[in-house]
Amino acid sequence: MIRSVLLGTGSALPARRVSNAELAEQVDTSDEWIVERTGIRFRHLAGPDETTATLAYDASKAALAASGLAAQDIDLIVLATATPDQTFPATATKVQALLGIDDCVAFDVAAVCSGFLYAVQVADSMIRVGAHRRALVIGAETFSRILDWEDRTTCVLFGDGAGAIVLEAQESADDVSSPDARGILAAKLHADGRHNELLYVDGGPSTTGTVGKLRMKGREVFRHAVTNLSAVMAEALKGIDLTPDQVDWVVPHQANARILDATARKLGLPAERVIVTVDQHANTSAASVPLALDTAVRDGRIKPGHLVVLEAMGGGFTWGAAVLRV
The missing domain is CATH 3.40.47.10 (Thiolase/Chalcone synthase)
Known part of the structure; x- marks a missing residue:
């Protein structure tokens, strides 16, 4: 049986880190109000030169480094986002180009906060049927770009960032419930x-x-x-x-x-x-x-x-x- 095994993880955050106190200077809210209702204390907000693609690229580089693979080893990129760089083409193709991969399957998945779970199952299914061997699965967002900064009930809840994992097809004879099944x-x-x-x-x-x-x-x-x-x-x-x-x-x-x-x-x-x-x-x-x-x-x-x-x-x-x- 072929399984999709996790080889490495990576993440990236925008440089700007914003506290509740800083946000309260711009929005009618307070640190106490936000923490009590949400548990949130900080968020990172993308700057002018930071986009969904650049954050996804940085997270992908970290995941590849952790996996021990080179970018050219990847033959599938599935990127989950609700805030793409452009309406089209897919942000995944921009990440592909930034990584220097000449040719691989690359596309976006749109399922908002569940997007990464959808992307994982899509990549896993494509690996299991033998269509691909090594996949980069990414979740990346710049939600600050679609927030209404005059709506204090929503703008305090969101931040920007990206995370990525590398999956590889590996053969396994272990039952899924076995502690040896990876x-x-x-x-x-x-x-x-x-x-x-x-x-x-x-x-x-x-x-x-x-x-x-x-x-x-x-x-x-x-x-x-x-x-x-x-x-x-x-x-x-x-x-x-x-x-x-x-x-x-x-x-x-x-x-x-x-x-x-x-x-x-x-x-x-x-x-x-x-x-x-x-x-x-x-x-x-x-x-x-x-x-x-x-x-x-x-x-x-x-x-x-x-x-x-x-x-x-x-x-x-x-x-x-x-x-x-x-």
Whole structure:
């Protein structure tokens, strides 16, 4: 059996780091208000010369260095983003060019905050069928460019950044539930377009001809997030005969500390097994899961052999979970 094995992780953040206190000088808010409701203390905001593509490129270089591979070893790039550099071509092709790869399959995936989970399953499927051997999977966003900076209920929640992983096809005879089975073991994805008006951007090429700004009904999104995330994590584990108590780490979408706490409680997981970076990065949409994953790999919490669950929910609604053994 062919499995997609994780070889390396990487991440990148814009140079500018903005505290709640600094934000409160421009927006009618306060550090106490933001921390109490979200757990966010800092976020990074892209400067004029920083784009989704440049952040994705920097994260990709770090992931490649960690994997021990050269850029030319990659034959597939899947980039998840809701904030591409251009309407077209795909931002993935810009990253390809920046990496100096002459020819490989490169395209974007749009599923907002769940985008990285969608990209992982797409890349994993293409690797499993033998179409590709080594994939660069990226989540990258410059959400600061689509925020309404006069809406204090949303602009304080988001930041910019990128994360990337390198996957390689490797043969395995181990059952997915075996502790010796490495790589992507399971993935479950969902979408329900009936909830468009709860989290969306009010613009687009075929509707307004503008980029638009983010709009969100936070209370309703919170309720759906806790229910959907706990359910899809349980679904992914159950599908391969594993249980939450066997999980070493959960790497969730970093939207809101209260959502992370509520989801962990619903699954019966102790808080110390949940990777949390929302306090430092805020919500970086499709970048948040790979950013948090790279943080925990590099600080030594996530080690080879650990069973890790990735999960996210975003506008659409879209949501999903993936189980992998590092």
